[in-house]
Amino acid sequence: MDTIQVALGERSYPIHIGPGLIGDQELLRHSIPATQVLIVTNEVVAPLYLNAFEDALSAKQQHSLVLPDGESEKTLASLAKILDKLVEQGFHRDAYLVALGGGVIGDLTGFAAASYQRGIKFAQIPTTLLAQVDSSVGGKTAVNHPKAKNMIGAFHQPSCVLADTNTLKTLPTREFSAGLAEVIKHGLILDSTFFNWLENNIKEVLTQDSSALTHIVSRSCEIKADIVSKDEFEQGARALLNLGHTFGHALESLMGYGEWLHGEAVSIGINLAAETSRELGMIKTDDCERIRSLLKQAGLPVRDSKIEPDALLKLMRMDKKANTSGIRMVLLEDLGNAVVVSSPDERVIKKIIQTQSIDSSV
Ligand SMILES: NC(=O)c1ccc[n+]([C@@H]2O[C@H](COP(=O)([O-])OP(=O)(O)OC[C@H]3O[C@@H](n4cnc5c(N)ncnc54)[C@H](O)[C@@H]3O)[C@@H](O)[C@H]2O)c1
Ligand SMILES: [Zn+2]
CATH class of the missing domain: 3.40.50.1970 (Rossmann fold)
Known part of the structure; x- marks a missing residue:
């Protein structure tokens, strides 16, 4: 234990x-x-x-x-x-x-x-x-x-x-995978070593090897506990836990709750946040591919061809974390290093939503 x-x-x-x-x-x-x-x-x-x-x-x-x-x-x-x-x-x-x-x-x-x-x-x-x-x-x-x-x-x-x-x-397989989206998120925002571990051990995780399960739950809880103890009431660092969630929440609301499980919407949102980060010169194309590959191996979707970009953007502006100056979202400086960005260029976001929704190769 x-x-x-x-x-x-x-x-x-x-x-x-x-x-x-x-x-x-x-x-x-x-x-x-x-x-x-x-x-x-x-x-x-x-x-x-x-x-x-x-x-x-x-x-x-x-x-x-x-x-x-x-x-x-x-x-x-x-x-x-x-x-x-x-x-x-x-x-x-x-x-x-x-x-x-x-x-x-x-x-x-x-x-x-x-x-x-x-x-x-x-x-x-x-x-x-x-x-x-x-x-x-x-x-x-x-x-x-x-x-x-x-x-x-x-x-x-x-x-x-x-x-x-x-x-x-x-637990049904789909629900298990949905939980993995949050596990992968924890590695991406704060711990590249954990992200690498997940890449190397995804098979053991999916077959529910007992020590692999204990490890992913423990490391995720450690990362979340660390952030919560620094910022219990979400005034600062806790916002990093929202990687993929500005897109994800908007997607859940756009498609109607029940279409995607929360973790599945977050997985699509993580891919969009990663691509937005790349487009803004923050992470590399290769990093985006590693992220997508791990999400897909975990049994998660990374895109939704039914997304209407303007409708999604409108919902993102209404997100609880947005304020009067615009959208606030979490982007990646690097694998294991997330930052909160205020008012990112909405034209960039729209372009990424468009390309990621059509590109069936991702
Ligand atoms: N408080 C927070 O910080 C926080 C963070 C993330 C999500 N949430 C909330 O969590 C909820 C989603 O949680 P969830 O994904 O666990 O959904 P859930 O509680 O609906 O559980 C998913 C399904 O699995 C079933 N289930 C539960 N345990 C099972 C088991 N061991 N074996 C078989 N079936 C089992 C449930 O009955 C349900 O049908 C949302 O309401 C979301 O808003 C809260
Ligand atoms: Zn979540």
């Missing part, structure tokens, strides 16, 4: 990573020291892991809430269901919430923990690769507004994260 510490003063917490953590009684007792525990999960994850987790945890007053599956459930109505259960069962301030599932369950449960009695403790037990390498770390919690994703939420750090890499065995 690997352990990484997120250093945030009195809000610091450990991330434990490895196979079999869900059934580790000793670790659970130590990590979730409460008499009242509400486990929030969904209809897909519950039949796979809830019983084993409940048996191993065995808190005095232990309840579970099994919600329907899907992003469409990340709503105020689901939040109300969790809060209702906490009130009905007479949960106190020293109770724990546990998020057992992917990013949807994690974001929703985290927000419930942030708001119940103005904040109670919660543990993240992420069961998708995306949740293990990204959403369970850093304390961003949210639900969706019917018209805007993640629009209602709070910063609320978990008390611990337990990433059981065995749970990834039941």
